[in-house]
Amino acid sequence: MLQFADLESKRVKIAVVGLGYVGLPLAVALADCFQVIGFDVSEDRVRELNSGQDRTREVDPERLVGAGIEYASDPGILSEAGLIIVAVPTPIDGYRRPDLEPIRQAAASVGKNLARGSVVVFESTVFPGLTEEICVPVLEQGSGLCCGPDFQVGYSPERINPGDRVHTLENIVKVVAGQDSDTTELLASVYGKVVSAGIFKASSIKVAEAAKVIENTQRDLNIALMNELSLIFQKMEIDTQEVLEAAGTKWNFLPFRPGLVGGHCIGVDPYYLTFQAERLGYHPQVILAGRRINDSMGEYVARTVVKKMIRAGFAIKGSRLGVLGLAFKENVPDLRNTRVIDIIRELESFDIEVLVCDPLVDGAEAGRELGVNLVGIEEFTDLEGIILSVPHDAFLKKSAQEIKGCLQEKGLFFDLKGGFSVQELEKAGLSCWRL
Numbered sequence: 310m311l312q313f314a315d316l317e318s319k320r321v322k323i324a325v326v327g328l329g330y331v332g333l334p335l336a337v338a339l340a341d342c343f344q345v346i347g348f349d350v351s352e353d354r355v356r357e358l359n360s361g362q363d364r365t366r367e368v369d370p371e372r373l374v375g376a377g378i379e380y381a382s383d384p385g386i387l388s389e390a391g392l393i394i395v396a397v398p399t400p401i402d403g404y405r406r407p408d409l410e411p412i413r414q415a416a417a418s419v420g421k422n423l424a425r426g427s428v429v430v431f432e433s434t435v436f437p438g439l440t441e442e443i444c445v446p447v448l449e450q451g452s453g454l455c456c457g458p459d460f461q462v463g464y465s466p467e468r469i470n471p472g473d474r475v476h477t478l479e480n481i482v483k484v485v486a487g488q489d490s491d492t493t494e495l496l497a498s499v500y501g502k503v504v505s506a507g508i509f510k511a512s513s514i515k516v517a518e519a520a521k522v523i524e525n526t527q528r529d530l531n532i533a534l535m536n537e538l539s540l541i542f543q544k545m546e547i548d549t550q551e552v553l554e555a556a557g558t559k560w561n562f563l564p565f566r567p568g569l570v571g572g573h574c575i576g577v578d579p580y581y582l583t584f585q586a587e588r589l590g591y592h593p594q595v596i597l598a599g600r601r602i603n604d605s606m607g608e609y610v611a612r613t614v615v616k617k618m619i620r621a622g623f624a625i626k627g628s629r630l631g632v633l634g635l636a637f638k639e640n641v642p643d644l645r646n647t648r649v650i651d652i653i654r655e656l657e658s659f660d661i662e663v664l665v666c667d668p669l670v671d672g673a674e675a676g677r678e679l680g681v682n683l684v685g686i687e688e689f690t691d692l693e694g695i696i697l698s699v700p701h702d703a704f705l706k707k708s709a710q711e712i713k714g715c716l717q718e719k720g721l722f723f724d725l726k727g728g729f730s731v732q733e734l735e736k737a738g739l740s741c742w743r744l
Contacts, residue, residue, distance in 0.1 A: 312495075313498040316343050319344040321391035321392070322389050323344070325345065326349075326387070326396065327396040328358060329397075330365050330469055330643065332347070333347070334469060337372060340376040341376075341502075346389065364671060365641075366472075384421065388422040391426065392428050393429045394432060395412070397433055398573060401577050407584050409443065416443075416447040417447055419448060425460065428460065428495060429462050430464065430465055430496060431464050434467075435518050440518060456488070461487060461491075463488065463496050464486050467521075472638065478504065479503060479504055483500045483507075485510055488514060522578050522579075526578060526579045529570060529576070529578075529599055529603060532567070532575070533570075533598070534599075536606055538552070540609070550566075550727045572643065573645045576603065606651075607648045607650070607651025610652050610698075614652075614694060614723055617694075618693060618721060625659050627661075627662070629663075629691070629693060630656060631696070633686075634697065635675060635683070642669040644678055649698045665682070665684065668701070686715075709734050719740070721742070723742050726744065727743045
């Protein structure tokens with residue numbers, strides 16, 4: 310079996326498969342202590358990293374250049390590694406079912422280049438049992454080896470929070486699990502070299518997989534509750550943010566807020582859990598109810614905007630609205646599963662012209678992935694309304710007067726997450742609505 314001493318002495322390499330928001334920060338951190346290979350199927354991504362650039366902005370350029378990682382898009386390089394960490398996306402399809410193709414393809418590439426005695430670790434979000442029931446057979450078929458006597462597997466769920474400079478890989482407790490105690494100890498030693506917050510050794514791979522999938526399910530349900538409260542309080546003509554501020558004075562009130570739920574985890578992970586539950590004959594109710602609420606919020610926001618425009622005396626067809634922010638959350642360029650697109654599409658269904666500005670997002674990617682043409686904020690002129698959908702710092706630096714200057718007389722401002730002070734907006738003469 311692979312020994313930690315072989316990795317620590319750099320006689321044996323570590324490979325990270327998938328160099329996105331999760332894999333790249335992990336590879337760079339590991340490179341401080343080990344010899345690391347970075348593999349990605351995208352030749353463009355490999356060229357970008359070899360030039361010292363990272364479009365995700367998760368790694369500082371200086372640290373990226375100094376990491377000394379060997380990047381490649383040829384899977385043959387994986388045969389040089391003794392420990393292979395798979396950190397590829399696990400999305401959902403158009404029917405909200407797990408799309409396992411990326412992880413199957415990654416496992417197939419690893420299997421074809423798997424050396425005897427190696428260890429393969431998965432970090433991708435999966436449902437409990439996926440590593441051993443789906444990935445292991447793919448690895449065995451590709452390698453001709455047998456899991457257990459010839460190679461080992463493990464699971465260590467990623468906990469990367471894109472754009473977060475406080476809760477980073479190094480200071481978030483790392484959960485690890487191997488198919489046996491020796492593999493678990495090996496993973497604890499490897500991750501322990503780069504994670505200062507500590508290591509939690511789960512009793513089994515399934516336990517570690519389940520822990521990952523419920524972390525974001527819990528958050529999803531809490532946000533769904535806040536969104537439902539927002540729907541209720543709007544009917545009561547009560548400001549939800551003010552209610553939450555008052556309730557938050559109690560020591561054990563959880564600080565969740567209403568909003569759009571997108572991204573690669575919170576809006577996706579629950580479907581992996583419910584998919585497996587339904588396969589086993591149990592139909593989840595609470596989890597799916599929360600998902601329905603959160604998935605409906607974009608349409609609700611758009612229809613609320615239309616209603617308020619009508620009440621303000623604006624014609625709907627042919628009106629022009631500005632949307633500030635397209636990424637799935639503030640201060641990141643990440644478009645994965647962004648729910649802002651739901652607002653845009655619903656507004657467009659009313660024949661409203663929607664101008665979208667997001668200085669962090671790559672314009673080509675927005676056009677290719679979402680069919681959205683981004684514009685500069687200088688094009689926000691004479692608008693009937695503006696929706697601040699994603700409170701990037703760049704937007705919050707604008708004054709209320711600057712916002713008002715982009716609007717027609719009696720133009721409306723929709724500050725979904727309450728990024729601006731209500732008092733400042735009212736002082737500038739702006740009518741504002743927020744979730």
